[in-house]
Amino acid sequence: MSEKIQTLAGIDRVVHEPARLMIVALLAAVDEADFQYLHQATGLTKGNLSVHLSKLEEAGYVAIQKTFRGKYPLTLCRLTQRGGEALRSYRKVIRAAL
Amino acid sequence: MMSLLHRPSSIAAPDTLVRRLMQDAHLRDGLPEILVGGILLLVAAQNYTMAVVLHGGLLVLKRILILVWTLLVIALTFSTCSIVGVPGTGWLLRWLRRRYLISRSGYVKPRSNRNKRQLAMFGGIGLLVAAALLLARREVAPPVLDRGLFVAIGVFIGGFVTLVGRSPRFLAMGSLTVACGIVVAFLRLPRELRFAVFYGFTGAMALVSGAIVLAHFLRVNAEEE
Numbered sequence: 001m002s003e004k005i006q007t008l009a010g011i012d013r014v015v016h017e018p019a020r021l022m023i024v025a026l027l028a029a030v031d032e033a034d035f036q037y038l039h040q041a042t043g044l045t046k047g048n049l050s051v052h053l054s055k056l057e058e059a060g061y062v063a064i065q066k067t068f069r070g071k072y073p074l075t076l077c078r079l080t081q082r083g084g085e086a087l088r089s090y091r092k093v094i095r096a097a098l
Numbered sequence: 099m100m101s102l103l104h105r106p107s108s109i110a111a112p113d114t115l116v117r118r119l120m121q122d123a124h125l126r127d128g129l130p131e132i133l134v135g136g137i138l139l140l141v142a143a144q145n146y147t148m149a150v151v152l153h154g155g156l157l158v159l160k161r162i163l164i165l166v167w168t169l170l171v172i173a174l175t176f177s178t179c180s181i182v183g184v185p186g187t188g189w190l191l192r193w194l195r196r197r198y199l200i201s202r203s204g205y206v207k208p209r210s211n212r213n214k215r216q217l218a219m220f221g222g223i224g225l226l227v228a229a230a231l232l233l234a235r236r237e238v239a240p241p242v243l244d245r246g247l248f249v250a251i252g253v254f255i256g257g258f259v260t261l262v263g264r265s266p267r268f269l270a271m272g273s274l275t276v277a278c279g280i281v282v283a284f285l286r287l288p289r290e291l292r293f294a295v296f297y298g299f300t301g302a303m304a305l306v307s308g309a310i311v312l313a314h315f316l317r318v319n320a321e322e323e
Contacts, residue, residue: 030206037204040319072201 008097014059015090019044020052024061024087027079035075053077061086125263127199128311129191131304133178138301140171142294149290202319220258227254245283248292252279255300271307275300 015024022042027033033041039049056062061083065076079087124130144167148160177190195203227250234243253276260272282296 032207034205036201037206040204069196069200069205074205076205 004097007093011093012086012090014055014061015086017052019048020056021090023049023052023056023077024079024083027062027077028084028087032076032078035077038077056083059083059086125265125311127195127203127315128308129194129199130178131308132312133174133191133308135301135303135305135308137171137174137178138297138304140167140174140301142296142298142301144168144171145290145294145297149288149294202316220254220261224254244289244292248279248283248296250279251296252276252282255279267307267311271303274303 015021019042022044023038026038026041035046035049035053038044038053039046042049044052053062053064057064059082061080063078063080065078067074067076144164148164174190176187179188179191231243231247231250234246256272256275256279258272259275260269262268263271278296278299282292285292285295287295
């Protein structure tokens with residue numbers, strides 16, 4: 001039992017943070033989503049969301065593409081393969097430990 | 099959305115969570131319901147026209163009208179619903195969202211393979227029911243067969259609505275659709291008029307539900323801006 005609990009110490013902290021977990025879980029459910037959608041779905045402030053997306057991008061979990069749709073700027077976010085694997089292993093660790 | 103992440107059953111079943119999130123994304127603005135409601139009302143109007151306006155009219159005119167109306171309904175259905183594996187479907191819905199809602203609601207592209215297995219299963223059941231009704235046509239008296247037909251359609255469409263929506267509002271709509279099928283089955287009216295009543299009721303219900311969801315969606319997003 002204690003060994004199982006100890007696996008929690010090695011948990012991925014990038015995914016473990018609740019706001020980032022929300023973003024990763026949302027992006028795991030869709031092909032791609034823009035900043036505005038994530039802003040509404042998570043309920044995070046724009047500044048907060050931007051910071052968390054940057055951290056996920058730095059970790060290589062989320063790919064961000066800045067583009068335009070007509071005259072509107074569009075920030076497209078997509079979960080990378082590495083991000084998907086991180087979410088799966090996070091779930092595995094949590095499930096095994098709790 | 100957030101509550102889904104905190105639901106223990108969702109954590110235990112990630113596929114369920116993924117499906118719910120995608121359904122939420124697809125149904126959050128009420129537009130699919132409004133468009134499907136419009137199509138059902140069109141079908142109801144077609145049945146009403148055939149039963150009342152053109153009753154006893156020229157057979158050729160009736161056939162031409164049925165053909166034109168059916169093509170219109172098929173075109174609207176294909177442009178509104180994203181049909182799994184059929185490219186180019188659902189463009190009207192996407193265009194409306196891009197044109198009027200993207201700046202408020204944001205853009206999200208759902209996965210293309212959602213609910214494939216369950217939809218295929220429902221399609222199979224539908225075909226089996228249709229085959230059973232065709233076989234029963236030879237054996238059962240027409241009034242009894244008609245009753246069975248309306249109950250079967252009500253149960254099939256009601257079940258489909260509940261499965262697609264996966265939320266209390268769709269469960270309510272699905273239950274009302276089943277109830278409507280049963281009530282219509284026992285109405286003493288010609289078959290085409292009963293179809294008009296059934297599709298008229300389900301179409302109006304979808305339209306009203308979609309309009310309420312859209313109004314709420316626009317209000318909430320306008321407040322956030």
